[in-house]
Amino acid sequence: MNGIRTALVVGAGPAGLTSALALRRAGVEVTVIERTPDWAAVGFAFTLQGPALRVLQRLGLLEAVLRAGHGGAGPMGRPPLLGPGFPVSVGIKRPVFNAVLAEAGDIRPRLGAGITAVDGTEVTLTDGSIDRYDLVIGADGLNSTVRRLAFPAALVLQRRVVSYGGSSRLR
Numbered sequence: 001m002n003g004i005r006t007a008l009v010v011g012a013g014p015a016g017l018t019s020a021l022a023l024r025r026a027g028v029e030v031t032v033i034e035r036t037p038d039w040a041a042v043g044f045a046f047t048l049q050g051p052a053l054r055v056l057q058r059l060g061l062l063e064a065v066l067r068a069g070h071g072g073a074g075p076m077g078r079p080p081l082l083g084p085g086f087p088v089s090v091g092i093k094r095p096v097f098n099a100v101l102a103e104a105g106d107i108r109p110r111l112g113a114g115i116t117a118v119d120g121t122e123v124t125l126t127d128g129s130i131d132r133y134d135l136v137i138g139a140d141g142l143n144s145t146v147r148r149l150a151f152p153a154a155l156v157l158q159r160r161v162v163s164y165g166g167s168s169r170l171r
């Protein structure tokens with residue numbers, strides 16, 4: 001894959017696990033680190049909407065996700081993006097979704113491991129170890145440590161910024 005043989009993925013959430021899965025399938029040797037010691041996903045469950053389901057279908061994971069979650073008609077009477085016979089959305093527990101992704105890619109994250117420095121492709125982890133990777137992916141969420149370390153001038157989301165959303169059925 002364009003000379004990339006090794007990759008470090010920081011964060012074992014949906015983005016990190018999906019990236020690791022795709023890289024591994026492309027023949028890259030992938031290491032995934034996750035800072036929480038018990039890999040406890042923040043939040044309880046979420047709803048996978050049509051675009052996410054389409055990506056999962058392309059990855060060959062749709063059946064596993066449908067088995068592990070609960071398909072629904074979704075709000076607003078929208079048609080299923082994947083076509084007739086498919087749910088509009090799927091509700092699934094976050095740890096269960098993580099497990100489906102990890103199992104599909106045979107990914108076993110190094111738990112309790114974070115990152116303290118990025119210097120080009122040289123990475124220092126919280127246990128003091130230093131490694132080199134051809135590619136480093138920051139999949140460590142909204143307040144990404146990788147982004148802060150690699151791009152100190154990048155815009156940082158202020159925690160006081162809050163958004164609210166919702167939907168209701170018109171009768």
Ligand SMILES: Cc1cc2nc3c(=O)[nH]c(=O)nc-3n(C[C@H](O)[C@H](O)[C@H](O)COP(=O)(O)OP(=O)(O)OC[C@H]3O[C@@H](n4cnc5c(N)ncnc54)[C@H](O)[C@@H]3O)c2cc1C
Nearest residue numbers: 011012013014015016033034035046047114115140141145
């Ligand atoms: C209340 C709420 C409800 C939501 N509901 C939905 C929904 O219904 N449907 C939907 O599609 N989306 C929903 N979202 C959005 C969804 O949660 C995010 O888009 C998704 O979790 C992003 O995935 P991610 O892998 O990028 O980041 P995250 O899920 O945040 O995962 C990041 C991972 O990186 C780890 N990590 C963080 N820092 C480090 C570090 N320095 N070193 C190592 N590991 C690190 C974290 O522990 C975590 O495991 C919701 C979000 C919120 C807050």
